[in-house]
Amino acid sequence: MEELAKITIKEVSIRAGVSISAVSMVINQKKGIGEETRQRVLKAIEDLNYTPNRFAQGLITNKTNMINVVIAANEYNDLINPFFIEIINQVSFHLQATPYKLLLNVIRQKDEEAYYRSELEQPSADGYLICGSRLESDFFVPYMREQELPLLIINRQLVPEPLSSVSPDNFKGSYLITRHLIDLGHKDIAFIGKMNKVNAPELREQGYCYAMKESGLTVREEWIMASSYDQKSGYDGFLQLWKRCLAEGKCPSAVVAGNDSTALGVIEAARELGLRIPEDLSLTGFDGIPNLHLLDPPLTTIQIDFKDMGLKIVEKITKMLNGLTQPEQILVGVQVKERRSALLLPQS
Template structure:
């Protein structure tokens, strides 16, 4: 029995010496099969330790995105769905914040009709992903929340490089007192972007100030609230970099409320380059993540796994692009 690809009804039939139709009847629990034959087929299936795909049945990929499908997650999911369709695969979509609290991964390998999975920013810890990887279900993680275990395929953006380029841009404009509104501390992207920010400051011989760093949920409301704290501090920063564009929008609002001119009095930058970054006044300097390409690459990785290949590059980081707009400018001379 092959151990490096998806086992089909034809494989089971060849090993047991019965017809493909008989194997199908056993798998579908039809009554008109001799007990000895049924036992023979079931033992072969058990030995294979893989799920059996019947010829002609479209393979189905479970896509889990336990978040509201905004312009960020929506772009990733749409790209995945479109690419899967081109490969002739069906999509079973599980989206929305309610699924964050469901134990979705434990029962996934036994889910009828599910052949593979793509997990977008999964809230589960590494141990649960490892447990899933030890089953026969192929899966790929997109935008992992925590560092993915070594043997799990994952696709993300180059967070460190993107943040370093963004802060380097601000340093080049003369900024040294730079506030950082980072994402949640336990997120991989938060750690990588903060490391990139610090690397750019270090290269300029600048030590980041502790009171200029905040970790928050990446929402517009949190950006507004946190920026107010930064801007009301006696040592107000000359620039603020945000974990994402939504936080940056909240920061713009807080700056406007205080009569600050952007970028004359305060430079503001985001991350992601979603549509809202071009709708602010002024438009946001940001870092473009290749969100749609992340979805396409995830499907490519998954297709290789479904075809019996183990991807050589398990953790893929896609390049980001610094997009300079009018929300950043030279530092205000004190």
């Protein structure tokens, strides 16, 4: 079947019997066009099923009706991070009720600064959702102050004015999941999720430490392992932890993983070592990504309300685009999703 040729603005102008500039003025809702002419143009657009080129319109109106989601990935691993997939899915869903469409850019973290300097000096979108950035928040401030670009930081708290952010409550979630293990009788609990100078992982580590200290339990620095928040780093981190613990003669009864992807790596490594979950090792995650209930055993985790997070992101960025909001740090609710990967220890 032959592909139908795309209708052009010139064909609309011929059909309506007006100039191309008149058609452009009608499309972009400019003043100075008579009602009778406007109706002829609209009828020609309908008859020809003409769709204006969104980017060409942007050149005229200085608006694209596009929101650019930028994911800064570690060698593109984060593109398959279910956390980001859930965010994009929910943001896309809630944007359907607005005039805006979504652009997606995945960049390498080492290229971040060069990308943003080029992109934000000559913006290709009306607003930006910044995900997974390793840049200091101060880097983005001049672009918001001087160019008044709506920039919304995702999953980072404590950003400076005039920036705003939307994040799950990372400290509270990690505190709650660690308390859950403590309430099950665990005292020797490790944490795999340390990432220096990155806000969300630091808050998750702090939540773990606070829960341990609040309960009078020892935080062993050697049991706090680094993670890039992917499956491989969870696997590597747990193997390193277990090797160290066996050499010292004392091992944890439970592991708090920084996120669900890290927990999947722990499960993989534990099986290689012949450890049973939860009989030999209790394990928890964080995020509540899809299909965790299909694991054997299903993973106990912190469930982020992704639907509410997506809604809050869309509400905030659209208000920013319309100049109707002040800088704020928005936290999304989290709760323990109890399944079967964490075992109640018998009372000694």
